[in-house]
Amino acid sequence: MSLSSGVPSPPLKGLPSGPSASLAAGFPAASFTRLPIGRNQFPREVLDQHHRNRVLIGAVASLAECGYRDASVERLIVAAGVSRHTFYAHFPDKEACYLAAYDRAVEWLEQEATAALAGADGWADKVGTAVESTLVLLAANPGVARLAAAEILCIGPAGQARRRTLVDRLIPVMCLGPAERPASAVSTPRLELALLSGVFSMVDREVSGGRGERLAELAPDLTEFLLLPYLGPAKARRVARRRPVPGR
Amino acid sequence: MTLPADLGRPTGPFAASAGLPAPSFHRHFDDLEAAALAAYGRALAWLRAVLVPLLGPADLAWPIRVRAVVGGALGLLANHPDLTHLRASEFPRSGAAAPSRHQAVVDQLAAVLRVGRAECAWGAQLPADSERIAIGGVLWMPGHRARRGEGGRLPALAPEVVYLLLVPCLDIADADRVILDQRPSPAASALGR
Numbered sequence: 281m282s283l284s285s286g287v288p289s290p291p292l293k294g295l296p297s298g299p300s301a302s303l304a305a306g307f308p309a310a311s312f313t314r315l316p317i318g319r320n321q322f323p324r325e326v327l328d329q330h331h332r333n334r335v336l337i338g339a340v341a342s343l344a345e346c347g348y349r350d351a352s353v354e355r356l357i358v359a360a361g362v363s364r365h366t367f368y369a370h371f372p373d374k375e376a377c378y379l380a381a382y383d384r385a386v387e388w389l390e391q392e393a394t395a396a397l398a399g400a401d402g403w404a405d406k407v408g409t410a411v412e413s414t415l416v417l418l419a420a421n422p423g424v425a426r427l428a429a430a431e432i433l434c435i436g437p438a439g440q441a442r443r444r445t446l447v448d449r450l451i452p453v454m455c456l457g458p459a460e461r462p463a464s465a466v467s468t469p470r471l472e473l474a475l476l477s478g479v480f481s482m483v484d485r486e487v488s489g490g491r492g493e494r495l496a497e498l499a500p501d502l503t504e505f506l507l508l509p510y511l512g513p514a515k516a517r518r519v520a521r522r523r524p525v526p527g528r
Numbered sequence: 529m530t531l532p533a534d535l536g537r538p539t540g541p542f543a544a545s546a547g548l549p550a551p552s553f554h555r556h557f558d559d560l561e562a563a564a565l566a567a568y569g570r571a572l573a574w575l576r577a578v579l580v581p582l583l584g585p586a587d588l589a590w591p592i593r594v595r596a597v598v599g600g601a602l603g604l605l606a607n608h609p610d611l612t613h614l615r616a617s618e619f620p621r622s623g624a625a626a627p628s629r630h631q632a633v634v635d636q637l638a639a640v641l642r643v644g645r646a647e648c649a650w651g652a653q654l655p656a657d658s659e660r661i662a663i664g665g666v667l668w669m670p671g672h673r674a675r676r677g678e679g680g681r682l683p684a685l686a687p688e689v690v691y692l693l694l695v696p697c698l699d700i701a702d703a704d705r706v707i708l709d710q711r712p713s714p715a716a717s718a719l720g721r
Contacts (some may be wrong), residue, residue: 347624430627433620440617444672465704470688473672476666478692482657488627493708501655505662509695512716513650 332370334360339381344423346377348431356527375435384441385424386466389414402457402509404519410453411506412499416526418483419495420458429487447476457510464509475506496526561623568619571611574658578604590643591694591706597668597688605670606682616671630667637663641674644697651697658696665692 322330338360342351353374357367371377396413400406416427432439454472479502486495504520511519543553557563574678582600583593605612620624639661645651645659655661666689670682687707694703 282601299663347625427606436621440620440671441675444675447672464691464700465707466688466691470685471691474665474669474685474692476665477668477672478661480665481634481664482661483669484627485631485660489631498657499655502661505658505696509700512700513571513654513696517653 293320295395304482328370331362331366334362335367335370335377336381336384338362340421340427341374341425343378343426343431347426348434351378353377375438377426378427378431378435379438382427382435382439385428386442386446387398389417390430392417404511404516405522407454407457407506408499408503408523411503412496412523412526413493415483415499415502418487419493419526420493425487425495427482429492433484442482447473447480448475450506454506457507471509474511479506491499499523499526548715550692564614564619564622565625565629567614568622568629571614575601575611576606576690590647591690591703592699593643594641594693595686595706596689598693599686601681602670602682602689606680609674609679612670612674612679616665634660634663634667636665641693648697653697662692662696671690682689 332372335356338356338358339351340354342359346355352373353364353367356374356377357364361366393410393413396409398407400409418429432443435442440476451469451472454476455468457472482498482502483495486498488491500520500523504516507516507519510516542563553563557566576611577699579597579600582596585595633699641663642661645654648654669685669689670679673679673682674684690707692705694706698706
């Protein structure tokens, strides 16, 4: 079983060697494969981590097929290939599981974006690189896209708070731009909140409208929108269109 | 309007919180999702009725009209926190129809804002969805601030909201001038604002 994504999911040859290895392996790249023969050789905490990962991946996989409201624990454990007992050993309910899956997905997206930034030069280029990296990954992983971009708002107050927290974390990154912004009557960080809210709402729109696989094509437009107040229309357009449009 | 955490629950307790027996509730709505959709539609209709007059005459410059409506809308939302709560917290999780209903509102407002593109030298080069992105962000901001306990100070967001809506089609310096000009629009003056 795979996440039906464009990101390869290599079979797990062995278990992660340390507490950080499972995370570093990437969220969708984790595997559904059963533990190798001789499972008793693995410490309890490693087995627990493996089971937890499978539950989280099952949660994301089942979300690619149905929305949060229809995603039952029953459906989730079937997708994860774990027992009901295993599920409840890790999470008290569906909501807690999906919130944990969201946290893991965001962590993964941020890691990937940070890695992509190594090749970027200057603030504006970094904004474009981060947008492109994130949208390419979301386009290739429908379950992650649905969880991170649309369904998180359906999870209730805790899910909506997660979204606000994420936007708040990104605001300081955008605030690095005003050095390039002409003097203006508007203040930071409210302008950055407005810009990021627009981008998030557009991504939500595409995913909830069933166009998640085309998200990568939006990267230049969203980058241009984010840069426009800082660079003006002509320069924002030039920077945003420097790269070929992903997915085309 | 606050929906129960589990929307699959019986509607009785929700109806009771509105002072109604469950049968009365079901005479009007099939379920909680239908009630949320109806409440959202009613709120939109009310906002439209109050805000459209603020647009003023059609020959008024579009940036001034935008500024007038934004100021009016943020003032209304600050005085009616229940509307922001419905839009930002309850409606998104009310059911499968919520996203498309919300996007229809974004599309309507984006179509209105598109008038600025026609008057802009670089309008044809702007991203096709500029207006949708801007409107989507603007609609999301009040909820974000309200959940931070700043719902009563929503009117303070007006400069940034207006800027976001104007700046794709207006020179940055011109957008600043519109924001800094504190004179009320003619329509707002006529309405005593």
